[in-house]
Amino acid sequence: MIVVNDIYKSFGDTEVLKGISTTFEVGKTSLIIGQSGAGKTVFLKSLLGLHTPEKGTIVYNGKVNTEMTIEDKREFRQELGMVFQGSALFDSQTVEENVMFPLKMFTKKPFAEMLERVNFVLKRVNLENSNKKFPAELSGGMQKRVAIARAIVMNPKYLFCDEPNSGLDPSTSILIDNLIKEITEEYQITTVINTHDMNSVMEIGDKIVFLKDGLKAWEGSSKEIFKTNNQDVVDFVYSSNLFKKVREAYLNEN
Numbered sequence: 001m002i003v004v005n006d007i008y009k010s011f012g013d014t015e016v017l018k019g020i021s022t023t024f025e026v027g028k029t030s031l032i033i034g035q036s037g038a039g040k041t042v043f044l045k046s047l048l049g050l051h052t053p054e055k056g057t058i059v060y061n062g063k064v065n066t067e068m069t070i071e072d073k074r075e076f077r078q079e080l081g082m083v084f085q086g087s088a089l090f091d092s093q094t095v096e097e098n099v100m101f102p103l104k105m106f107t108k109k110p111f112a113e114m115l116e117r118v119n120f121v122l123k124r125v126n127l128e129n130s131n132k133k134f135p136a137e138l139s140g141g142m143q144k145r146v147a148i149a150r151a152i153v154m155n156p157k158y159l160f161c162d163e164p165n166s167g168l169d170p171s172t173s174i175l176i177d178n179l180i181k182e183i184t185e186e187y188q189i190t191t192v193i194n195t196h197d198m199n200s201v202m203e204i205g206d207k208i209v210f211l212k213d214g215l216k217a218w219e220g221s222s223k224e225i226f227k228t229n230n231q232d233v234v235d236f237v238y239s240s241n242l243f244k245k246v247r248e249a250y251l252n253e254n
Helices: 040-048 070-078 095-106 111-124 140-152 170-186 198-204 231-237 241-253
Strands: 002-011 014-024 029-033 055-060 080-083 158-162 190-194 207-212 215-220
Touching (some): 002 040, 014 040, 014 190, 014 207, 014 215, 029 040, 040 158, 040 190, 070 080, 095 111, 111 140, 140 170, 158 170, 170 198, 207 231
Parallel strands (some): 029 190, 029 207, 080 158
Antiparallel strands (some): 002 014, 207 215
16 A cells, blocks of 8 residues: 655746645555646656655555665565556567566576566466567567566566556557556555556546646546546546546436
8 A cells, every 4th residue: 555645746946746645555556647747747756766755755555755764665666566658678688588677686586486487477468478579579569568567577566557558559558457457456466557548547447646736636436537526627537529428428327
């Protein structure tokens, strides 16, 4: 579990995060949404420990970020997995080498043991027998699955995803969403996703945090977002006619 307590973050005279508090639960997919410039990326980087808030705390399973020792931070880095927007695979390395990279960096396991773990996670993301392929030989969706395999190879407690569906077609996006959701529940990971994809919001949003101008303007589940009267959320989520019709149908049925 991650508990965020009243965090503030500024760059120079610009205050980007303005007292955000929320909780991200174990085994749940939590989505951060909002307009460009709302503070989503800074918020995600703060959760990752890449930015240090000037005020407030972030608590990871009882460990407070401001009280972490160097050893605590090293341990925390081993407990998190990250899926980057562009997959961020090493072009010169094979799928096997990409997925094995965190194991080589953070563990001293024998090669055979690392390879066994790599093969296990590749099978979990339906990429068996892809070990020796290079990223250039893979589709965008397959590259994203390799990125997910690399993110979970260390059996993380926390999984952070930055626009995981960016650049993917709708059907592949749904597959990636479902894979992240399944892995989150199966391995009881605390998963936080930064996204603009409203399909993700509707399909896998156990919790949704809507940011506006550095503030938490709304939070709730994918079901609750259908019923909200928060005009900022309505204007953002239901800007397309398709989602307007989906919301109208839901409200009529309920």
